Amino acid sequence: MPTRLKVELEARFDSAYSISSGTGLAGIMDSYVLRDARNIPFVPGTTIKGRMRYNTTIMARALDIEVCNNDVNGNEPCKNCIVCAYFGAAGNTYPGALYFDNLYPVLDNMSESYIASLMMPRRGVTIERQRGVAGNKLLFNQEVFSPSEAIAFAGSFEGSLRLNTVSIDQQINLLRLSIEHIRTLGGNQTRGLGWVNITPRFFVNEKEYEINDISEGGSA
Ligand SMILES: [Zn+2]
Numbered sequence: 543m544p545t546r547l548k549v550e551l552e553a554r555f556d557s558a559y560s561i562s563s564g565t566g567l568a569g570i571m572d573s574y575v576l577r578d579a580r581n582i583p584f585v586p587g588t589t590i591k592g593r594m595r596y597n598t599t600i601m602a603r604a605l606d607i608e609v610c611n612n613d614v615n616g617n618e619p620c621k622n623c624i625v626c627a628y629f630g631a632a633g634n635t636y637p638g639a640l641y642f643d644n645l646y647p648v649l650d651n652m653s654e655s656y657i658a659s660l661m662m663p664r665r666g667v668t669i670e671r672q673r674g675v676a677g678n679k680l681l682f683n684q685e686v687f688s689p690s691e692a693i694a695f696a697g698s699f700e701g702s703l704r705l706n707t708v709s710i711d712q713q714i715n716l717l718r719l720s721i722e723h724i725r726t727l728g729g730n731q732t733r734g735l736g737w738v739n740i741t742p743r744f745f746v747n748e749k750e751y752e753i754n755d756i757s758e759g760g761s762a
Pocket of ligand 1: 610612619621622623624626627
């Protein structure tokens with residue numbers, strides 16, 4: 543019988559963030575906060591997945607857990623290591639076993655107009671480097687969302703724990719660490735944006751999983 547994993551995530555931002563839709567109106571607002579059709583901002587599950595994939599690769603190598611080099615462009619995925627098994631290969635040529643939902647703000651009784659009031663433009667200065675012109679400063683307007691710690695974002699990911707070369711304890715610990723090491727989302731952290739804490743709760747076959755910590759030597 544396959545072992546089912548579900549992980550509930552709660553993200554709290556310490557600052558405004560600028561997870562952007564990737565489109566803007568030049569000269570008016572150069573980037574907008576990503577939001578859905580109801581105008582509610584969200585954190586894409588694919589963003590969490592990408593960051594976990596990177597962190598898992600780094601930490602597996604540090605802990606001497608076998609992981610292939612499919613993070614290097616052009617390399618074939620081995621399909622057997624923890625990164626291939628759960629996050630798949632870059633460019634979706636090989637799917638991982640985990641499926642990620644978006645993280646949405648927990649709104650309780652907050653109105654849409656209150657949420658809209660937390661989105662605001664922030665003016666910044668960037669240094670143009672692309673044209674090889676050193677120190678050419680450009681002004682830009684960037685929309686940010688300021689949820690503060692009062693608004694949590696919630697979401698989840700799930701799939702089957704299909705790797706049998708690494709113990710379940712160790713797999714879950716790696717996944718947990720790869721989540722807890724996500725400290726910023728959306729970039730611009732040097733301007734004070736996007737600082738976040740993400741807390742996971744693990745459920746194995748629908749039962750909450752007690753974590754036996756391998757990194758910090760026992761439960762604290
Ligand atoms: Zn691999």
